[in-house]
Amino acid sequence: MAAGGARVSLVADIIVRRGSFEVAAALDVAGGRPLALVGPNGAGKTTVLNALAGHLPVECGSILLGESDITAARPEARRIGVVFQDFLLFPHLTVADNVAYGIRMRGSGRTAVRSAARAAALPWLERFDLAELAGRYPHELSGGQAQRVALARALAPEPEALLLDEPMASLDIEVRDEVRAELAVYLRDFTGPTVVVTHSAADVAALAADVVVLERGTVTQRGTWAQLQATPATPYVTRLVGRHEE
Amino acid sequence: MPRSSGDTRRGPAVVVWVIAGVALALLVLPLLAILLSAPWAQLPALLVEPETLQALGLSVLTGAISTALCLVLGIPLAVVLARSVSWPVVPRRLLRAAVTIPLVLPPVVGGLALLLLLGRNGVLGRYLDAIGITIPFTTGAVVIAQTFVAMPFLVFAVEGALRGADRRVELAAASLGASPLQVFRTVTIPLVAPGVAAGAVLCFARALGEFGATITFAGSYPGVTRTLPIASYLASQNDLNQSIALALVLLVVSVAVLLGLRDRWLPGVRG
Numbered sequence: 017m018a019a020g021g022a023r024v025s026l027v028a029d030i031i032v033r034r035g036s037f038e039v040a041a042a043l044d045v046a047g048g049r050p051l052a053l054v055g056p057n058g059a060g061k062t063t064v065l066n067a068l069a070g071h072l073p074v075e076c077g078s079i080l081l082g083e084s085d086i087t088a089a090r091p092e093a094r095r096i097g098v099v100f101q102d103f104l105l106f107p108h109l110t111v112a113d114n115v116a117y118g119i120r121m122r123g124s125g126r127t128a129v130r131s132a133a134r135a136a137a138l139p140w141l142e143r144f145d146l147a148e149l150a151g152r153y154p155h156e157l158s159g160g161q162a163q164r165v166a167l168a169r170a171l172a173p174e175p176e177a178l179l180l181d182e183p184m185a186s187l188d189i190e191v192r193d194e195v196r197a198e199l200a201v202y203l204r205d206f207t208g209p210t211v212v213v214t215h216s217a218a219d220v221a222a223l224a225a226d227v228v229v230l231e232r233g234t235v236t237q238r239g240t241w242a243q244l245q246a247t248p249a250t251p252y253v254t255r256l257v258g259r260h261e262e
Numbered sequence: 263m264p265r266s267s268g269d270t271r272r273g274p275a276v277v278v279w280v281i282a283g284v285a286l287a288l289l290v291l292p293l294l295a296i297l298l299s300a301p302w303a304q305l306p307a308l309l310v311e312p313e314t315l316q317a318l319g320l321s322v323l324t325g326a327i328s329t330a331l332c333l334v335l336g337i338p339l340a341v342v343l344a345r346s347v348s349w350p351v352v353p354r355r356l357l358r359a360a361v362t363i364p365l366v367l368p369p370v371v372g373g374l375a376l377l378l379l380l381g382r383n384g385v386l387g388r389y390l391d392a393i394g395i396t397i398p399f400t401t402g403a404v405v406i407a408q409t410f411v412a413m414p415f416l417v418f419a420v421e422g423a424l425r426g427a428d429r430r431v432e433l434a435a436a437s438l439g440a441s442p443l444q445v446f447r448t449v450t451i452p453l454v455a456p457g458v459a460a461g462a463v464l465c466f467a468r469a470l471g472e473f474g475a476t477i478t479f480a481g482s483y484p485g486v487t488r489t490l491p492i493a494s495y496l497a498s499q500n501d502l503n504q505s506i507a508l509a510l511v512l513l514v515v516s517v518a519v520l521l522g523l524r525d526r527w528l529p530g531v532r533g
Binding site for chain 2: 069070090091092094096097098100104105106107108109117118121122168169173261
């Protein structure tokens, strides 16, 4: 796991093809320095994320997580937690069982048993303030609650890296600031490499240390948020840094 | 005069109601006729006759086995069918046609086809016969005939559920460490459970009512292949009261199975 010891990093230099659309991206994500992958709609951000997670094959290039080459590894063999855009909680499982799912699947022996996995999930429910919601089903949750469940579910099996796809996009605008601040706190506690896909300047500023800008399938700028603000390389970046208050 | 706007809205609705009423009458009146003609006074005696109990027991047993067989074989077939939307047109249509055939084929033809395949001189049957396996006119033949006619009900119900469910949660499961088999067992199956339940009920009801394929392929041996519908038909030749009593049993079992289900498990009902 990522906590303690040397921090692993996620290094990817990949080309991913979806039909006639090709995305090329090089990322170097250090543990504890969340990276925001930003870009307009259709830039290929989610495609890159899906390739990192193993849900899309890589056309060429490699993905290294710490010491291991995971380019061709199946999704279940990568220790990468994913928070999907609309969270994709299991609708037939309670909050507790959603959070326990990864522990049960990754577990061997005792924790592979549902009841033991549930017990192992308890600290995660408490940490994400979900203990009172443990018995609820996803359709009974607010957007912010569902996001906390998705995050707890992704982190409970102690992944080495974390990917978040537009974590604010399916939340009501009124609650975004509050939930974003919460998310920032949780992300600070995770010491593995983290990639946040977003098209929101507010997300970048609050959640990420480094930024990679993806436009029409290619990287057009990289740096810190401050560097992007100081010297925006493209009209898109200029617009992005200009509407920070979003 | 009533308001004209009300008329224009109510006019077509009345026609629809009347036609729907006729359709419903067509479905329900024949069943009502059974109830009205039933020899209620003699019924208890007729129902405990050994032949009745024997036929009922055989029907429930074979219906349950063929439903289980349809579940085991039909769910994977439904998965393939649901995935076939991305196939080229010809194999996709052939697959769908193959699954649909038992629905449109007269059951007697289905029974004949099974006999030509698995009969003692059949395409496969002759080899089975050579190693001492005889299928026609056994209880096993009843199960195969019922499975043949009932399978599409299960496959289409499960396929519909698979298409309706958000399959992307399977990706979430894989990212949480679940192998493809674990994804299928812990996510896919529970997601389609309502469809599976609805399919299993229809499947059981269809198997219970199976007549044509069974009598052609399995015959009518008391206690071996004489299921309730066959017993009811045979009785109608010489003892109408006995036939009605058997028909009543079939009717009651079918209605009980359908009523015993929650609404949302029934096809066409979403709640």
